Amino acid sequence: MIVEMLTVGIFQENTFLVGDSVSKKAFVVDPGGPADELIALASKLDLEIECILNTHGHIDHVFGASELQQRLGIPFRMHEDDNFLVENLKEICGLYGMEPVEPPRLDDPIKDEDVVKVGELEVKVIHTPGHSPGGVCLSVNNHLFAGDTLFAGSIGRTDLPGGDHATLMRSIAERIISALPPNMVLHSGHGPDSSLVEEAASNPFLRRL
Numbered sequence: 001m002i003v004e005m006l007t008v009g010i011f012q013e014n015t016f017l018v019g020d021s022v023s024k025k026a027f028v029v030d031p032g033g034p035a036d037e038l039i040a041l042a043s044k045l046d047l048e049i050e051c052i053l054n055t056h057g058h059i060d061h062v063f064g065a066s067e068l069q070q071r072l073g074i075p076f077r078m079h080e081d082d083n084f085l086v087e088n089l090k091e092i093c094g095l096y097g098m099e100p101v102e103p104p105r106l107d108d109p110i111k112d113e114d115v116v117k118v119g120e121l122e123v124k125v126i127h128t129p130g131h132s133p134g135g136v137c138l139s140v141n142n143h144l145f146a147g148d149t150l151f152a153g154s155i156g157r158t159d160l161p162g163g164d165h166a167t168l169m170r171s172i173a174e175r176i177i178s179a180l181p182p183n184m185v186l187h188s189g190h191g192p193d194s195s196l197v198e199e200a201a202s203n204p205f206l207r208r209l
Contacts, residue, residue, distance in 0.1 A: 001019070001020065001021060001140070001143070002018065002019035002020075002021050002045060002047065003016060003018055003143060003187070004016065004017040004018075004019075004041055004045070005187070005193075006033070006038065006041070008034075008064070009032050009033045009060060009063060010096075011032065011059075011060035011190070012190060013030065013032035013033075013060040013061060013190060014030070014032075014187070014189055014190060014191075015028065015032050015033060015038065015064070016029040016030065016145060017038060017045075017047065017049070018118075018121070018140065018145075019042075019045060019047040019119075020118060020121045022119065022120055023119030024047050024048055024119070025047070025050050025118050025119030026045075026047040026048060026050065026118065026119075027050055027051050027052065027053050027116075027118045027121075027123070028049055028051075028052050028053070029052075029053055029055065029138060029147075029187075030054055030055055030061040030145075030147060030189060031052060031063075031064040031068050032061050032062070032064055033063060033064045034064055034067065035064055035067045035071050035072075038068060039071070039072070049068075049072055049074060050074060051075050051076075051077060051116070051118065052065055052069060052074060052075065052076045053077050053078075053116065053123065053138055054077065054082075054147075055135060055136055055138065055145060055146070055147025055148070055149070056131065056132045056134060056135040056136070056147050056148065057078060057082030057083065057084075057085035057132060057134060058085060058132065058160070059085075059089060059092045059096065059098075060189075061147065061148075061189060062085075062086055062089065062103070062104060063089075063093075063098075063101060064101075065104035066101060066103060066104040066105075069104050075107035075108055076104040076105060076106060077106075077107060077109065077110045077116070078106060078109065078134065079109060079111060079125075079133075079134030079135070079136050080106065080111075080134065081132075081133040081134030081162075082132050082133060082134030082162075083106055083109075083134070084162075085132065085162075086103045086104060086106065088103075089101065089103040090102075110136065111125065112125060112126065112136075113126075121140050121141070123138050123139070123140045124138070125137075125138060126139060126175050126176070126179075127171075128149045128168075128171035128172070129164075129167050130149065130158060130165070130166075130167040130168020130169070130170070130171045130172075131147070131148045131149055131155075131156030131158060131160075131163055131168055132160070132163060135147060135148070137149055137150075137175070137176065139180065139184070142181070142183065142185060143187060144176070144186055144187065145187045146176070146186055146187065146188050146189070147188070148188070148189045148190065149168065149171060149172065149176070150172055150176060150186065150199060150203075151189075151190060151191050151194075152186070152188060152191050152192050152193070152194035152199070152203075153191075153194075153199075153202070153203055153204070154191075154205060155168060155169075155172065155206075156168060169208075176196065177200050177206065180196060181196070182195070182197035182200065183195060183196070183197060186198075186199060
């Protein structure tokens with residue numbers, strides 16, 4: 001499996017290009033910036049991007065989704081409970097003083113326990129609301145793409161529309177820490193990679209779990 005990370009935009013968001021090294025099929029997690037760099041990286045690695053899988057609908061994770069969707073003619077997939085965020089993307093851009101962009105079209109919503117096949121990769125969808133209502137984590141092989149649910153040394157904020165701290169902590173406890181292999185690599189929407197065992201042992205927000 002191929003995993004490449006690009007840190008993009010004013011929010012320093014982590015966008016991931018994930019590919020099957022055999023079939024050369026790939027998907028993008030949370031395209032937060034212009035499509036050029038992603039497309040160039042995929043070309044360099046001889047990967048064909050088949051779809052966009054988003055962990056949630058906040059502006060820093062979807063800012064580049066529409067451009068990538070249109071240029072490559074690929075589906076944008078996300079949990080439908082976050083579609084209210086995407087539908088208001090132009091207005092949200094204005095709140096941050098950013099140039100408005102078109103919202104991506106939600107082609108085929110993903111839901112809890114869905115399995116998305118990309119080449120020989122099987123990507124399992126884990127609904128982890130709390131940071132946002134439709135937040136999900138994406139589990140593939142020994143890698144967990146957690147968006148803004150869980151970070152190295154921290155957790156997602158819950159003061160944005162639809163956020164709820166108790167719900168987030170329950171998601172992390174029940175759907176991640178107690179349910180997944182501890183040696184999984186953690187790829188978050190911001191900051192460095194970690195592992196579930198490291199976060200369970202040292203993340204100050206998880207001590208009560």
